[in-house]
Amino acid sequence: MESNADPAAPSRIQNPKKTWPQKTLADCRIDCCQLLSRDPQPLPHLSFKSPLLRFSPNVSSTITIMAKKALAKDQIVKLIVGAGQASPSPPVGPALGSKGVKSMDFCKEFNARTAHINTGVPIPARVTVRPDRSFTFDLRTPTTTYLLLQAANVEPRKNRIRGAQNPGHEFIGKISLKHVYEIAKIKHSETRLSGLSLQGLCKSVIAQAKSVGIQVVP
Numbered sequence: 742m743e744s745n746a747d748p749a750a751p752s753r754i755q756n757p758k759k760t761w762p763q764k765t766l767a768d769c770r771i772d773c774c775q776l777l778s779r780d781p782q783p784l785p786h787l788s789f790k791s792p793l794l795r796f797s798p799n800v801s802s803t804i805t806i807m808a809k810k811a812l813a814k815d816q817i818v819k820l821i822v823g824a825g826q827a828s829p830s831p832p833v834g835p836a837l838g839s840k841g842v843k844s845m846d847f848c849k850e851f852n853a854r855t856a857h858i859n860t861g862v863p864i865p866a867r868v869t870v871r872p873d874r875s876f877t878f879d880l881r882t883p884t885t886t887y888l889l890l891q892a893a894n895v896e897p898r899k900n901r902i903r904g905a906q907n908p909g910h911e912f913i914g915k916i917s918l919k920h921v922y923e924i925a926k927i928k929h930s931e932t933r934l935s936g937l938s939l940q941g942l943c944k945s946v947i948a949q950a951k952s953v954g955i956q957v958v959p
Contacts, residue, residue, distance in 0.1 A: 816840055818868040824855035841874040854880060863887060882927050885949045892920040893955050905954020912956045921946045921957060 818836050827833055827848040837844045847868065855864055868878040882888075890902045893914025897903075905913045925942035928934055934942065950957050 816870040820866045821863050823861045824858035825860045827851040840870045888924045892916045908954040913954045915956045
């Protein structure tokens with residue numbers, strides 16, 4: 742029986758398999774040595790610009806330089822400490838100690854500058870730590886919420902003075918417009934708020950009073 746297949750057509754069965762060049766053990770050792778070498782000339786068949794092979798041998802030194810630049814800038818530490826009650830214990834000690842500042846030096850100066858204030862009044866302090874570990878700090882007035890709760894004679898709950906649990910639906914105290922004006926004057930004494938008008942500060946105090954459940958009466 743004769744076949745209709747074209748004898749000139751290539752046969753899949755007769756197609757020879759591809760052969761790969763065989764490497765000796767010595768050739769493999771040479772390739773490995775080339776890959777591990779520090780020769781600045783890249784291999785012709787391997788590009789070090791490939792995304793898969795992109796690396797920086799100076800990563801650790803780069804991170805160190807960035808860390809030094811961060812330490813070369815002033816660092817800010819915000820604290821709230823009772824007047825005349827600063828001590829190296831938490832939160833003052835750990836917060837300043839982590840920045841390389843001697844907390845005892847801060848405590849002495851803070852207590853001296855708050856000696857004229859009733860003991861225990863929470864005073865916000867903004868400490869600026871310089872790269873040489875020296876520091877300066879600015880004192881601010883107590884928070885508006887604290888002043889409002891004090892003016893309304895709110896009794897402490899769980900040893901802390903707190904606002905209403907459901908503000909807007911319950912009131913825990915009352916203050917007059919005179920209290921609002923006096924609190925606004927205290928806040929206006931801060932340098933950062935001295936540019937604001939007393940009228941604007943009074944509106945801010947009234948809004949804060951409502952948010953903590955204190956009623957403002959004429």
